[in-house]
Amino acid sequence: MKTVVAIVMTLVLASLIGCTTSDRGGSRVEDQGFKISVPMFDTSVKQGELETITVTVERDPQFKQDVRLQFDVTQGISLEPSSYTIRASDKPDLQVRIRAPKDAALGEYPIKVRGTPETGDSTSVGFTVKVVAP
Numbered sequence: 060m061k062t063v064v065a066i067v068m069t070l071v072l073a074s075l076i077g078c079t080t081s082d083r084g085g086s087r088v089e090d091q092g093f094k095i096s097v098p099m100f101d102t103s104v105k106q107g108e109l110e111t112i113t114v115t116v117e118r119d120p121q122f123k124q125d126v127r128l129q130f131d132v133t134q135g136i137s138l139e140p141s142s143y144t145i146r147a148s149d150k151p152d153l154q155v156r157i158r159a160p161k162d163a164a165l166g167e168y169p170i171k172v173r174g175t176p177e178t179g180d181s182t183s184v185g186f187t188v189k190v191v192a193p
Contacts, residue, residue, distance in 0.1 A: 091119055091121045091122050091179075092119050092122055092179070092180075093116055093117060093118045093119065093122050093124075093126060093174065093176065093182070094116075094117045094182065094184075095114065095115070095116060095117070095128070095172055095174045095182060095183070095184050096114070096115040096116075096117055096184075097112070097114055097170075097172055097184055097185075097186040098112050098113075098186055099186075101167070101186075101187045101188070101189045102157065102186065102187070102188050102189065103188075103189045103190075103191050104136070104157050104158075104159040104188055104189070104190055104191070105159065105190075105191055105192070105193045106159050106160070106161050106162070106163050106165070106190060106191070106192060106193050107159065107160065107161035107193060108158075108159060108193070109156055109157065109158045109159075110156070110157050111154050111155065111156050111157070112154075112155050112157065113152050113153070113154060113155070114128065114152070114153045114155055114172060115151050115152050115153070116128070116145050116151045116153075116174060117151065118147075118151065122147075122176075123147045124147055124176040124177045124178065124179070125144050125145065125146045125147055125176070125177055126144070126145050126174045126175065126176050127142065127143075127144045127174070127175045127176075128142060128143050128144070128145065128153065128172060128173070128174050129141070129142045129172070129173045129175070130142065130155070130170060130171070130172055131170065131171040131172075131173070132168065132170050133168040133169060133170075135159075135160075135163050135164055135168060135190070136157060136158065136159050136160075136163055136168050136188060136190065137157075137158045137160075138155055138156065138157055138158075138170070139155070139156045139158070140153075140155070157188055159188075159190045163190045164190065165190055165191065165192060166189070166190060167187050167188070167189050167190075168187065168188045168189075168190065169185055169186075169187055170185060170186050170187070170188055171183055171184075171185045172184055172185070172186075
């Protein structure tokens, strides 16, 4: 019974903290693909400040390819890096810095992350950055 309660609580916490995950990319063969995970909730950045988020490449057990991540960002804010290759031997997490200039318009900015493997299908996922007043 304690195990069941622990599993349920873990799932509840994971859904509350959560991430949004892309469709599967890579090979159509089972266990040879990947997904991209980004923050589930809006990321807020104050005008003139910098926030850091984590983008993760979730690999299937047999997926051993490099994945090129490219970020499409709306004009008005910037992301660093704007593209990056996560090698098969690298850690799956990439720290991305989001900068909102002091004169950035308040509001929501959609971001699209596209992951392209060496061979196979690419996939993408989106999230929103909200620029707020300091």
